[in-house]
Amino acid sequence: MDFSVLTDHAGEIGSGFLVTIWTWVGGVLAGVIAGLIMAVIQLSAGPWVRGVLRCYIEVIRATPFLVQLFLLYYGGPSLGLSLSPMAAGLIGLGIYGSVYFAEIFRTGFTSIPRGQQEAAAMLGMTPWQIIWRVQIPQMLVLILPALVNFTTILGKETPVLSIITVPELTFVLTGVGAETFAYVETLLALCVGYFLLAELCSRLGQWLERRASRYLTQGVQQRRALKPRESAA
Amino acid sequence: MNQSAAKRGAGDVMLEARGMSKRFGDHTVLQDINLSIQRSEVVCLIGPSGSGKSTLLRSLAFLENYDDGEVFVEGELLGYDRASDGRRVRSRPSRLSDVRRNMGMVFQQFNLWPHLSVLENVMEALLRVRGMKRDDAHRLALATLEKVGLAEKAGAWPNRLSGGQQQRVAIARSLAMSPAIMLFDEPTSALDPELVGEVLQVMRQLAEEGMTMVVVTHEMGFAARVADRVLFLDQGHIVEQGPPTRLFRHPQSPRLAQFLGNYLERNSLFEAAPALNRVDD
Amino acid sequence: MFDLALLVQGLPLLLAGLWNTVWLSACGLALGFLIGIGVCSLKLSERGALRRLGGAYISVFRGIPLLIQLLFIYYLLPRLGLDIPAWVAAIAGLALCSGAYLAEILRGGLLTLPVGQVEAARLLGLRGRTILTRIKLPQALRATLPALLNEVILLIKASSLISAVGLAELTRTAQNLAASSFLQLQFYLAAAVLYCIVNISLALLAGQLERRFEKGRA
Numbered sequence: 242m243d244f245s246v247l248t249d250h251a252g253e254i255g256s257g258f259l260v261t262i263w264t265w266v267g268g269v270l271a272g273v274i275a276g277l278i279m280a281v282i283q284l285s286a287g288p289w290v291r292g293v294l295r296c297y298i299e300v301i302r303a304t305p306f307l308v309q310l311f312l313l314y315y316g317g318p319s320l321g322l323s324l325s326p327m328a329a330g331l332i333g334l335g336i337y338g339s340v341y342f343a344e345i346f347r348t349g350f351t352s353i354p355r356g357q358q359e360a361a362a363m364l365g366m367t368p369w370q371i372i373w374r375v376q377i378p379q380m381l382v383l384i385l386p387a388l389v390n391f392t393t394i395l396g397k398e399t400p401v402l403s404i405i406t407v408p409e410l411t412f413v414l415t416g417v418g419a420e421t422f423a424y425v426e427t428l429l430a431l432c433v434g435y436f437l438l439a440e441l442c443s444r445l446g447q448w449l450e451r452r453a454s455r456y457l458t459q460g461v462q463q464r465r466a467l468k469p470r471e472s473a474a
Numbered sequence: 475m476n477q478s479a480a481k482r483g484a485g486d487v488m489l490e491a492r493g494m495s496k497r498f499g500d501h502t503v504l505q506d507i508n509l510s511i512q513r514s515e516v517v518c519l520i521g522p523s524g525s526g527k528s529t530l531l532r533s534l535a536f537l538e539n540y541d542d543g544e545v546f547v548e549g550e551l552l553g554y555d556r557a558s559d560g561r562r563v564r565s566r567p568s569r570l571s572d573v574r575r576n577m578g579m580v581f582q583q584f585n586l587w588p589h590l591s592v593l594e595n596v597m598e599a600l601l602r603v604r605g606m607k608r609d610d611a612h613r614l615a616l617a618t619l620e621k622v623g624l625a626e627k628a629g630a631w632p633n634r635l636s637g638g639q640q641q642r643v644a645i646a647r648s649l650a651m652s653p654a655i656m657l658f659d660e661p662t663s664a665l666d667p668e669l670v671g672e673v674l675q676v677m678r679q680l681a682e683e684g685m686t687m688v689v690v691t692h693e694m695g696f697a698a699r700v701a702d703r704v705l706f707l708d709q710g711h712i713v714e715q716g717p718p719t720r721l722f723r724h725p726q727s728p729r730l731a732q733f734l735g736n737y738l739e740r741n742s743l744f745e746a747a748p749a750l751n752r753v754d755d
Numbered sequence: 756m757f758d759l760a761l762l763v764q765g766l767p768l769l770l771a772g773l774w775n776t777v778w779l780s781a782c783g784l785a786l787g788f789l790i791g792i793g794v795c796s797l798k799l800s801e802r803g804a805l806r807r808l809g810g811a812y813i814s815v816f817r818g819i820p821l822l823i824q825l826l827f828i829y830y831l832l833p834r835l836g837l838d839i840p841a842w843v844a845a846i847a848g849l850a851l852c853s854g855a856y857l858a859e860i861l862r863g864g865l866l867t868l869p870v871g872q873v874e875a876a877r878l879l880g881l882r883g884r885t886i887l888t889r890i891k892l893p894q895a896l897r898a899t900l901p902a903l904l905n906e907v908i909l910l911i912k913a914s915s916l917i918s919a920v921g922l923a924e925l926t927r928t929a930q931n932l933a934a935s936s937f938l939q940l941q942f943y944l945a946a947a948v949l950y951c952i953v954n955i956s957l958a959l960l961a962g963q964l965e966r967r968f969e970k971g972r973a
């Protein structure tokens with residue numbers, strides 16, 4: 242094996258790595274924000290809106306991320322929505338992530354005893370104040386493990402973006418492999434790269450959880466029974 | 475001794491229910507409730523489990539939206555607005571908060587916010603609802619905690635406190651907003667027996683200071699000593715009401731007599747003194 | 756944008772693609788299940804080295820994205836002189852990856868079993884392997900059935916990545932039809948609908964089983 246192909250293409254590989262990180266972070270941010278909005282709507286909207294949102298979530302969860310990407314990237318132009326690979330990738334990751342984040346947030350919201358909201362309402366706090374001041378601070382701590390877990394899962398979806406030619410790590414390295422026939426070296430580098438990213442993410446998560454638990458009172462921690470979701474992809 | 479009539483104000487009605495009913499599905503939990511509570515009056519709600527006491531109290535605060543009839547808080551309709559076509563529609567949250575601005579509530583499960591310290595629990599609504607300055611809110615919160623005897627616990631986390639202390643914090647949190655009416659839903663039922671007294675003591679002090687109170691309770695001793703009026707609720711109806719002495723000594727309805735009989739039987743097994751003469755402090 | 760006639764024309768191909776998706780996933784799951792049992796017993800073994808081996812398997816195959824694993828198998832095995840058909844590579848990829856997830860699901864199921872049951876079985880003179888196959892596994896399976904079904908859904912979705920190595924499963928079929936007809940939206944939507952039908956049915960089944968299980972436990 243000859244790993245000099247890697248050093249020869251260090252510049253491209255580095256930029257692919259940055260693109261991977263950027264799509265990952267961007268996808269997570271978009272997903273978290275959209276997911277939080279969806280969860281809040283699910284909590285407060287009427288049955289009709291809730292039903293529609295529920296269907297949307299189930300449909301996104303039932304279809305492969307790759308098919309969603311194809312729909313967005315190749316199907317988009319027929320609807321007048323021409324996206325660059327990068328934009329399609331980011332939006333796709335955001336959409337895919339948002340429904341899972343929404344579920345995590347929803348479980349978090351419902352795991353906080355109703356009485357706490359009632360107490361706040363009786364003191365005159367507005368629905369927004371209750372969400373921001375009472376529910377979200379507690380919920381974030383409860384769902385942190387699930388959030389970290391799904392963030393890792395979303396990271397493992399980023400290689401799929403290479404299929405619609407987003408120039409991220411997998412795209413760059415498979416390209417280098419095809420060009421130099423150094424398949425083994427480039428694939429090994431990919432394995433190591435993603436493995437390290439996953440490790441980094443889970444370490445970061447553990448650190449965050451430790452920090453958060455310092456702020457926590459026993460009561461919040463005791464209810465921290467949310468099981469993180471797993472994914473095969 | 476019951477409260478002297480002298481402490482009462484001009485007899486203005488603080489809280490009123492007219493023909494109010496509440497259903498859960500096809501199960502009618504409250505039926506045609508009529509109730510009027512005067513300023514500084516202390517009303518205790520008693521009744522068997524499942525009779526609808528909590529539902530009644532929660533409807534009076536619009537934590538349950540009652541189906542028929544009306545609830546008035548200091549003369550204002552609670553929870554609904556009249557639409558232009560005469561039908562009634564649910565109030566917007568801001569309107570609801572406005573009508574119950576003078577109402578405080580204390581829950582069986584305390585419902586303190588575990589992510590905030592004791593002091594922050596009390597300060598939160600002062601800051602966000604009253605819009606007070608931090609210093610003022612801090613001062614008022616400390617003073618209120620002082621009143622329930624917990625000023626030294628200001629920095630503690632709620633979950634580190636005993637149940638009795640938590641409930642006193644909850645009372646302080648509500649009290650700091652200077653309510654005119656306070657609702658209590660079995661405030662001592664989640665407490666170990668030896669912690670009941672400290673909470674009842676605080677409530678009694680409030681009653682003596684002229685707070686209008688509606689208390690759902692199983693503490694007959696408290697009802698006998700502090701209430702001006704006791705309501706006996708059974709299967710969603712107010713079966714009997716009146717001053718505690720009359721109700722406890724001369725129950726008119728067989729159901730109340732049976733309820734009290736059960737209560738005495740249960741408690742006299744464990745307590746030397748008959749429950750009705752029990753001293754709470 | 757849409758062309759019903761072409762859709763009808765392409766439908767048999769799409770259904771054939773769906774069939775490939777389903778049986779490849781099913782084979783991947785079945786093999787993955789065997790791997791899962793193996794890795795799970797490694798992970799629960801009393802020997803530290805075996806436990807670490809199981810742990811390493813799980814973190815490697817869960818840590819590396821499935822697409823990379825598939826590419827690895829697809830490109831690497833031929834270079835080692837193993838000329839295997841694409842579908843074998845696909846099943847192997849799905850099995851290796853799902854094995855890691857299934858091992859964790861099974862371990863979760865086994866760990867929730869009351870210790871007393873195993874002790875009781877030991878007292879009755881049952882041997883280790885009998886206890887595992889007759890007492891522990893059946894219960895763990897029952898307890899983890901919803902999670903297992905969920906894993907099936909994830910696997911069916913994951914199998915769309917097989918398209919990247921050129922196998923004509925559902926996604927690849929849709930891709931081919933879309934490219935040849937220029938009706939991209941139509942054929943990707945059709946594929947999405949087919950995935951939905953399969954996966955939502957599975958999700959409903961999982962929900963039903965979960966409810967029944969919860970009732971049984973109450």
Ligand SMILES: Nc1ncnc2c1ncn2[C@@H]1O[C@H](COP(=O)(O)OP(=O)(O)OP(=O)(O)O)[C@@H](O)[C@H]1O
Binds near residue numbers: 498524526
């Ligand atoms: N959210 C709800 N949905 C459906 N039924 C309810 C709900 N809340 C209460 N009920 C029913 O209404 C009836 C009255 O309940 P409520 O809690 O008011 O009784 P209670 O007098 O407070 O009893 P306890 O002394 O046990 O607290 C009960 O039959 C109860 O099952």
Ligand SMILES: [Mg+2]
Binds near residue numbers: 527528529660
């Ligand atoms: Mg009650």
